[in-house]
Each structure stands twice: as C-alpha cells, then as structure tokens.
Amino acid sequence: MRALPVLSRADSCLARGYATSVDDDLGTTDKRESMHFDLLVVGAGPAGLSAAIRFKQARHLFGVRLPNPPQMKHKGNFVISLSETVRWLGRKAEELGVEIFPGFAGAKVMYGPGGEVHGVQTNDFGVAKDGKRKDSFQLGMALTARATLLAEGCRGSLSQAVMKRFGLREKAGAQPQTYALGLKEVWEVAPEKHKPGLVVHAVGHPLPWDVYGGSFIYHMPDSRVALGLVVALDYRNPHLNLYQEFQQFKRHPMVARLLEGGTCLQYGARTLNEGGWQSIPSLAFPGGALVGDSAGFLNVPKIKGTHTAMKSGMLAAEAAFNAMTSQPAGRPLDLSAYETAFKSSWVDQELFRERNIRPSFSLGAGIWGGIAYSALDTYLLRGQAPWTLRHRYADHERLKPAAECTPREYPKPDGQITFDLNTSLFRSQTNHEHDQPPHLRLVNPKLPEVGCGSALIVVNLPVYDGPEARYCPAGVYEWVAGDDGAKHLQINAQNCLHCKACDIKDPTQNIRWTVPEGGGGPSYTVM
Template sequence: VLSGNVFEPRALDELIPKWRQEDAPIRVPVSSDKFWMLTKNKAWTLPSPFDNKGNYVISLSQLVRWMSVKAEELGVEVYPGFAASEILYDENQIVAGVATNDVGIAKDGSKRETFQPGVELRGRITLLAEGCRGSLSENIITNHKLRESGQGQHQTYALGIKEVWEIEEGKHKPGSVVHTVGWPLDMKTYGGSFLYHLDDRQLAIGLVVALNYRNPFLSPYDEFQKFKQHPAIRTLLEGGTVLQYGARTLNEGGFQSIPNPVFPGGAIIGCSAGFLNVPKIKGSHTAMKSGMLAAEATFKALVEGSSMDLYWENLKKSWIWDELYRARNYRPVCGYYYYQSPKQHLLSSF
C-alpha cells in the first residue's frame, strides 16, 4: 500500500468506534497545516484550502496490517503477496471469483524452486478493491459498460511519486503537514507536492503530476528531483536518509467519472471505482466506507437473496456521495483555468 497519508478517521469511527482505546498505528495528529506557493527560489505562504483538524499523519501500510489482523481474528483469510490476475466466470457469464498469478518464475520463463502455481478463488460475490486503475476492475467496467450505465465520464489520472525520509531530529515536527503548488511545474501542468511529518523522525515527501500535461518531454520523476533541490525543501532533507520510495497513479475524475459499481456477481469498491476526493487529496476514508456499504449489501444478498444493486442505492444516500458531489467542479475548473497570469510571471522571477 503506497500512500503519503493524512488520514480522516470518519469511516474508521463507524467501523471500529473504540479504535482510539486500542493499539492502532494512528498516533500523530495533525499539528500544523500549511500551504505554499513555490517559485524557483522562494516559498510563499498562502491561506490553506485544507481543513485537517482532527486528522492524523499515518503510514497507511501500518494501518492496513493492523486491520488485517482484526479481520483474521474474525475468521477472514488474507493472502498477502498474491495478485489476482484473471476474472473467473460461470456458465452464465456471471463473475464467480478470481484466479491468482503464478509466482516463482524466472525472467526466461523457467520455473524456479520457489514456483507456486496460481489458484482459483471462487465465491458467490466478488468485491474488487484493486486501487486506482485496477486491471480486473477496468476489464469489468469496459466489458459490462458500467461507466455508460452509471452515466459516468471517462476517468482521468495523475502520477504520485513518494519517498519516506529519516531526517535530523531538530528538523522533525511530528504532525506537520505542508502542501505546495507552483515550481517546478509550469502553470499549464496541474499538480503539487506534499510533506507529511510522521513519528520516529520520518518524513513522507512526494509530488503529484496530472497525466494530461502538454509538454511531451516532461518527466514527473525529474520534476520530483528538482523539487527536492528547492531551498525550502533541500534544507529539510540535508543530513537525512531515504528509507522507502515508490510511485502510484491516482484517480482525478471525481464525481463525474464514477461508474455503476455493480456487475453480475459482484461490485467494485474504493479507488477502483474512483472515490478519491480530489481537493482533499484523500480517498482512504471513502474507500473504507464504500467497502462497508458493499459488505452490508453482500450480507443481505447472501442471506436474504436481495440484489447487489442495494450497494449502488446506499452509496448514493451516503456521505461519500454528498462529499464527492460538493467537490465535483474542482478538477474541471483547474483543467480549464490553470494558466499563468502576469502576476505569476513576476513571482517566478524571484
């Protein structure tokens, strides 16, 4: 799980109300929330458009591991390290499960000593939670025309690049959150960066670049390296060490791009369905809530014989729908009006 995460606990409060009394890996409340406009040599502080009061800076991987233990205690079987590679259908072309990929195969295609063949995992209901642009989810969305039936537009994407650093003690401010826009991206390229101070002197730093950038020579990775050389960022990282790094795509389509998430034999949840709140830069809470709604619909489908369409109906009545509806115009406006004004030309000279 790759995420620089400022976690909104709304869904977790509903799922595990007493999580604060347990040993949950959610220990660093947001202590400050800043927003910078970067030019090549300056960082201009602007009023923050974010409201992270009551949120936490976390490692999403640690939270997922903690929750997986909770699930296993309830009898859930978890198979980490095995990717679902194929959708299984029954004789009526209804989804009946997934098949995992073979593991332990060398580059030349030969089987290593550690080879394990893929297995078929079959069930009456299959819930797909692959994250942004999941291969099986996209296959289902296309084959079953879910975007058309849900009246959703095409999805749009961004690429997020992230590193976790261990920085010097004197520079570490647990709970500090900083978001930036501007340099090194030009004003025709939508994107921004983040710096999140976790515990244990750790800092999550990253850059997000919308993949509709016009410059064919732009490299998000190279822009990230430039970003780390900015005077306000370089001084923070000097003397530190990179612990982890990675990259991941993000959904940016928002409310307008949500497909019908229900298909014969199952449903799509989380970022696979596009539930990221773009202006908040958050999707963990909506993903968790969508999973809860899908689980409730699945239970009724298995026990009472009701339709999984109940998930789609309840989704539209939930706070997920209200939240994404309120944010529906954010990304389209940025797409049309993200341009460089004379004042911004003046700022870029500093």
Template structure:
C-alpha cells in the first residue's frame, strides 16, 4: 500500500504529526495520504506516562481544545516536593512549577488525539507492528513492513496466517517511543549519533500503578514528587504521586538505568517506597486497578541524534526530547511531530512542483533546523546539566540543581556530558551485597505476577519469541556468574528467570509472553546480548488509564 506519509507509532508525536499534516493540506488545498501504524491492540494501549501535561504544544495544534469534550479535565492545583529519609518526609522548595498544567492519563489523551486524527482523514492501523524498514535501491527509506501474523513458535504457518504488509511512503516518520527498535536501526545505519556528535543516550525505568483511594484522601490536581529513600545516594531516581479525576491516584517510581548494583530491582524499590510512612496512609483502604512500566530517555540536549535521513525522520521519544528536571516530554514530543509534519509537507509539495513525485529522495533537513530554532531546543538546552549533575551523588546533584535553576537559569557556560551507555555502569556482583526486600503484604505491596495481571498484558504464546539472545551461552558464562543474573531484577514483568537444568546449573528462561514492552532489557543487559524485536501485532499491555 502506497502513501505520501507513513508514521510509525500512534503516540503523542506520531498523532500530532498526522494531525498537522492534514491541517496543512486543508490550509494549502492539497491532499496527502497519511497512515499511522500502531503495534498496540488499540491506540493508547502501550502508552504509559506519569503525566502532568504541559499544554503548550496542544494549544498550537488544536487551539480550541478547551471548548471540546476531552480527557484533559483536571488542572494541577499544587506542587509539593519532599526529600525522604527512611522514616521522614522533609518538605523542600518545588522546582516543578505545574501551575497551568493538567493531571491526565496519557493513554486516554492519546486515544482522544487518535480520534481527532481520524476525523481529519488519517488512516490508523492498530494491531500492526512495524517490523522492518524498507529501503530504495539508493538506500533511502521507503516505508516499513509489518510482521507476518499467525506464525507458530516453530516457524510453521497456523490456520490464521496472514502475510505482513508493505506500507510504502514518500516520507516515513518514526515515533516508536523510547528505544524504538526500528529507530535504533536507523541511527546505526545512517550514523545519526555520529553526525550530531551526540552523547550516548541515557535512560530510566518508570514503574507506575493507578489506585482508587478513599475520597477523603483524594485531592484532585495535587502533584507530589520525592527523591531520596529508598534509593541509595549514588542512584538517581524518585517518585511521583498525581491525583487524577474520580478518586484515582497515579503513583510511580523512576530509577535511572545507569545504576551500578546488579542486585537492585526497580520493581522492588517501588514496592518498598509505598511502605514509607508518608505514602502508605494514602493507599490504605484503596484498590490498585492498573500496573505498568516503560523506559524513558534522560540524555536530554546532549544525546539528541541527527533527526533527518533520506526518506524520513525521527520524532518524539524515538529521538529523545524529555525535559528531565520537569519530568515532562509529551509537549516536546508533540511539537517535534508538528515540525516534522510541516517539513514533510513542504518537501512533498516541492517534489510535486519539480514534477518528480516519488522519484527522488526526500530530505527533511528543514525539520532539524526548525526544531533547533524552536522552544523545544531552548528548553532542553536550559535543562541540560541538571540530570548529569547527579553523577556526583544525591547531595551534589541537589546542590547543583539549585544553583542551576535559581541562579544560572540554565545558562551556565559549560555542558556536562554522558560518557558511556547505561549498561556499562553495571558492576560485578562481587562489589555489592544482595538487597533484602520486604515480602509483599498483598494490600499495599504485591508480587510481580499479581501486578503483571493488572497490566492486561497478552501475547499469543504460540508465536516466535520476540526477545532473542545473540549468543545463548552468555547468560550462563557471564550474566549469572559475574552479575548474579540481573535480568530477573531489572525486568518489571518476570520475563527473565534462571531455572536449574538437568545438571542443576542455572539456565536463563525467557517468558516472552509476559513482556510489557518497557525496553529495560534492551538497555540494561550488561553485554547487550538481548535483541528486542516486535512481537505479533496487537500483543503486549492493554493500558486504559495509564
């Protein structure tokens, strides 16, 4: 199937790009065909964010959105920021400034944006996973291919077999989200990091639950963040507690994936956090209704690669536009999609004017220029030093953050850099002691499989595993003896577990059907031996209020 523009990923960036393209068509009297493919079973099913929405980009994209029915209803009413010790919560000045922003479920917002795109004539195909990039003979991107459906684990065709589709585009925009598998392939093929002289990308893993709490404890619009306990002072991370509508509270914990201790479990750190005397009373008597996890980019300004390549561009978190100190990236992702759409529209219009429609490589160089001239680039530049400053530890990071935020205003004449990827920070288990985590009480804290059930994750068990080992011997020869099998701890879905073989030796077993598509394994595996590929379309989590 041929389109003018193919967009991979129905997230905020991809849908904003689709909407802006159709808006430009209406403004200029053109008719471009636009399609969006989404690996989730429905739009929003794979979207997770601890989301306080800054509406700046939305105001530009849909200026009248406040006059319409939407899921963006709860204005942020206050900001509270605490430093936690094991028993205390110490109030500190809040750097977040959430006045004028909205507490939302980003999966709900994304579904709403999807309906807006469809109203404008965008074709959206949920349940179709983009598995391969298509290239022209000259090497330019020419679209994507979805994977075959109905293939059994042994590679045979089931009765439900359906051949994958080639979706060919004159321009292809990749908005797969953080650590997108095709986006990573494109960065390597076209040397996008090298061209931009970008630092290695740095990541964190965010783990989130949505609770229904006692109405007497609910404060719609209240936003709370914490740093400190239970993490040690050398590991970056913190929590968010956002009071949504209808007595629901989003509570989550973010752990930077450049941590050193292989015994650390982000999931267990989150469970332990909920037991803090400051947090537990809010949840007591409540009900946990949904669980999920997703990786996020933390590299910021220094780690943004070159955005454009022959035939397409990276948008949203595929490139990495999260403002880490604000803990916000939806508005910057949306703006990147809008700017890419405008560049694509101009390039395709010029292509038609030249009488070479589809006959030459479309280059979106104006997209990179426009983004660097936009408020996105200025925002990322001002925030560039705060997250790397925490490599000096919690106290050094907090001290520098105060200096940068209140005195230097992000205009320091220096830039801190990321020197190595996250997986290279993991240290051998011999340098650390195992961490004793409390057993779940099944009221506030839960075992991992109970939580996984709340994510509505579903994969057809009889399909080829989408998580593959480049060298099957590495877990037994390196990961287990050197790092004490970290896969079972950094994964928040029990995909990886070591089980004894017939000789009572630990062997790695992969439960691919549990996968939350968080990408932590792709990022943190110490030897980069795990290859994350897309499963059959429609598989994965089924988020509704995340």
C-alpha cells in the first residue's frame, strides 16, 4: 500500500481563483479552482511538517508579546475620539465666551513696527486658480493681538515661518526635528469582537527591520475600534509605500479577524513630531509663543501628545494673562515666563525621561537594536542615563537612490479589509474648492531639479523613482505619461489630507504646504 502525498499549508490563503491546466493523462484542458499561499509544502512527513512548523514559528517572531513598559500602561485612562473631544472642548470654550472662527485659515503672520508678532492674516476667499479675483472675492481678515499663541499642530506653516524668523531652533540649540506619518482608520466591528477599553500596541510589523514604526488598536465605545500604523519618515528606501504598508498591517491574522464582518467608517493621516525633548525649539518669541505640536511635545514611546499639548497650552495662557496684567500696554509681550514654567513642569520631565528611546532606533542596529536599548534605558537606567542620544539628520536627507534599494511588492486590496486609495479618500471626506490657487507650492519654481505642472522633475524621478507618489497617503502626487512618452508630475491638490508629509520628506525641500481656501481639507468626525 502506497501513502499518498499530503500538501500542508504553512500560511493563510491569500487568494482564490481559477487556473487552466493541461491534464497529462487525458490531454484535455480543465478550468480548475486555484488557491494561493505564501508557502506550499508537498508531503506531510517529518521533513515537511518540520518545515511548515518552523515557517510559522519564524512568522510569529513578529507580533510576539513583549513586557509592557511603564509608559505603555493605560489603566485608569479613557479611550476617546480626538475629533469628538475637540468639538466638546469647543463647546466649553464658547460657553466661556471664546470666539471660534471655523472655516478661516491663518495664512500669514503679521508683524508690528518693531518686528514683533502682531497677529495673523486669514486667507483671501474667491481667488481663482489663475490668481484672478472671482465675483465672490473677499479679502481675508487681519486678526491682531497682544499675544499670539501658535497651536497649529505638527509642522504648522506659520510656526515654521516664526521659528525661522526668530531663530528659535538655533536659540535653543535644538537638534533636527524628526517626524512620522500616522495612518488611521475607525471601524465599527461585530459586538462579540469588541472589548471596550482594550488597548493594543505593536512594534515593527509589517515594516522592514530598518524602519522605525509601530501600530495601535483602541477599542472605543459603541463597538468602534480605532487602529493605525505609524511610520518614521527617516526611512531610507524610496520604494516604501506608506499607504500600502498600512493595508499590509491589516492583513495580519489578529487584525484581520477583528475587522472581518465590520465596517470601515473613516480614514485619515497626519504627521507626528518624534524628535522629543532634544528637538524642542525656544518656545517664546516677541509677541507670542509656540504650544502643542507646533513645538513638538509628543511622547514617542506612549504615542501620546494630547495631554502634553493641553498642558503646554494652559501654561502659555497663564503666562500670557500674567504678562498682560503686569507689562506695559503698547509694547510687545514677553512670554519667557511660559518657557520657564514649561521647563519646571511634568511635561518637560516626562519628555526628558523618554528622550533616548526614539534616537536609539537610528543607531544602525535596526528595530531589534532599538528595542534592546529601550529596555536598558527604561528598566535599568529609568530614563536617567548620563547621556543624550542625538538626532543627526533631517528626514529629507535620509533617502537612498532607488537603484540601491529593493522594490516593495504589495497585494491588491480585497475590498473588505484592505481598500484602494480612492475608497479611503472618500471616507476621509476631504474636499477643496477646485478653482483656487494650489496650496502645495514650490519654493523655487526655477530650481533646475523641480518644475511644475507638466514640467518634469529631473532629480526626484530619476534618482529616487518619484517617492512623493508613495509617501503621500492621499494620491496627491501622481506620475503620468505625457504625449511625449515621458513621465510628468501631476499634483492633485484636491486630494490633500493636510498631513504635511510632502513638506517634510521631499528630498530637495522644494515643496511647501500652505493653507488652502478656508474650510478645505478632510472632515473628520470620529477620528
């Protein structure tokens, strides 16, 4: 009696379809159902089964449970929607008499006669794409104040201008800021899979070993789950597609099981400051101050920055109030007391303890080296190491030429758990008036390596294989073939999610994100 060979499946099925094959015995052509796997082992004896088991064990090295570090413990905290929380804060502010101007974007910093910040100017309405005034044209407002607090969030355009004008980074001896892009979805999952209050954090998967990043899953009320992938923007391989990496994260068996049968409600993306304590600029400037992620107060190991942002805002407000009651009217307010208060606050102490975690992943030893150092710093040194690791490069300086890197292949979306980009963009509810000047601009249109419109970019494309088409999570930058057969850059500004990744990662730093006509952009309701 002869034993028949057994086919063992070492990994989950990725696709099911039909294949046409020729039966050697019958000489006929049959249409057969087909299934595709990561690994197929023919034979289920000791060798075959050992191979399958070892392959599974190797797979499970990623996602493996790690000891829960103290900064990742969330007992006693609340899982919230930041969009809903901000709306609640808005109502509370209005109840106190605060005037809120939704739909108006701060387009330009206004300066007083002595060079101090005097307020901001909102952008003009009703300007056509060609720069001409439409019938609906309306000049933007000049909003002036004795003190101006810039709380634009990560990579705010006005904050960047003020930091440059007053040399705030140089004044503080701050190291280069480093960033990450966070891609996020909110799902409604099956009630039996929902565990209110459950928080899951992971590091690495599905990213390459030399890319810093991780993921999160938060079980919110009402069977909703927020999940996302955070990818550091100092990655080297220009072939990395950040949106596709996020889709790949959802293919992990644990994540896929959670989402099966659920409904994706919303998609969005935003950059995060990851430089931490050593990248914080000087906070006060003549006539105002930087608060929140305009300065960069994210606690990277916790992946949390809302608590530090709120505290910095409160400290700045107290300093502004005290300055207004004690300093002469008609002169620029000095908010240096805010910086003093910040440096003696728990925020500074918290960020100081975590200062070496993020840069440890850039020492050349990859994800495992960073994890090893982080364990040493957290459990043995308890954040009090007698040294401070450095951020040596800005993110845009890190890309390697495409020819030196391996391309990344990504499966097609299934439409159930993974989606094409246009479907996700629809869920972001992003919208811009089409007939307006583009808010994504070139610093120097005459720079020989960058053109605009149908002009060919002659550095980004041949050297880096057009990375903007892959680091942008919204399909804003698209390479299309022209009538001459050459690829040309098409900018779909209407897709923009306002994440600022292009402003950060462009290798030549010639792309600048500016505010569009007020009210344009994504409309998040449950993010």
